[in-house]
Amino acid sequence: MPRHLILQLNIALAFAFLCLLLMMISAYSHAQEETKNEVTATLHPTTLSSLNSSGTSRSTSTLKIVSLAPHLTEWAFSLGLGDNLVGVSDYSDFPEKAKDIRRVADFQGADIATIITLEPDLILAWDGGNKPQDIHKLTSMGLNVFSSKVENITDIASEIKRLGALTDTEKQATQLSNHFLNELSVLRREHANPKPSPVFYYSWTSPLMTIGPDAWANQLLNICGAQTLFPDSPVDYPQVALKDVLTRQPRALVAASKSTRAELEVFWREHRSFLKAPLIIVNPDVTSRFSLRLINELKLLCKGIKKNA
Incomplete structure (x- = not known):
């Protein structure tokens, strides 16, 4: 067979293969889009x-x-x-x-x-x-x-409304969400502070760990007109040295713990001549959850910070 005919045949075969490949890609893309739509519908059903x-x-x-x-x-x-x-x-x-x-x-x-x-x-x-x-x-x-x-923290209200719309409990969800947001707004106004009080928030002492500026608990402190004692931390939950806590002199100590006050004070006892910050105790099961119960816990936290800090 002449070389020019062989060349034309090879070109024709290559073109046919390319067309087949494009058809397969198109079919695959269509299938992927259908799958994506199905998953999206599964993730976001709108009614009962x-x-x-x-x-x-x-x-x-x-x-x-x-x-x-x-x-x-x-x-x-x-x-x-x-x-x-x-x-x-x-x-x-x-x-x-x-x-x-x-x-x-x-x-x-x-x-x-x-x-x-x-x-x-x-x-x-x-x-x-x-x-x-x-x-x-x-x-x-x-x-x-x-x-x-x-x-x-405001996402709690919007997400509950979304769940209510999905489960035909929209009226209840709206009432709960609006109450949550109203109470939250009152707390923000009552405790607004142009210069947030430095607070040492911790859950345990071995190792001694606190919160950074982007941690969930710092959002709670912000509502109370306070902020973490370590706003310069590059991580959300840094391990810190006791001497740094003492040097920075927090206005209050906030322990997210189920231990008693007497048990918690043991750690600070020998430093009380230098550290006067009062100890405030919050329920970790509430402060660490996206719960509607946060409002009542925030009221106690804000009251303690305002009174002592």
């Missing part, structure tokens, strides 16, 4: 009827819910959905009734197999707390996942 595979309306009383974080368990109970919970995470201890519900998640991750057997209509997941691979696996299996992310 969308949680029902039959397409008919479903009452709240028949909804089966799994919660993968303690604060999400609290939200469900706040919205009157406590009886709908068939599985919760470890440390879901409020209200008291939550302690009796089956555990399906812990610090190691979600128990996927158990969750499947419970046949939940809705799974409440914490974006930032639960393992991303667990959330992805649950959604990829076609389960409805409400993925919630809280970065600022």
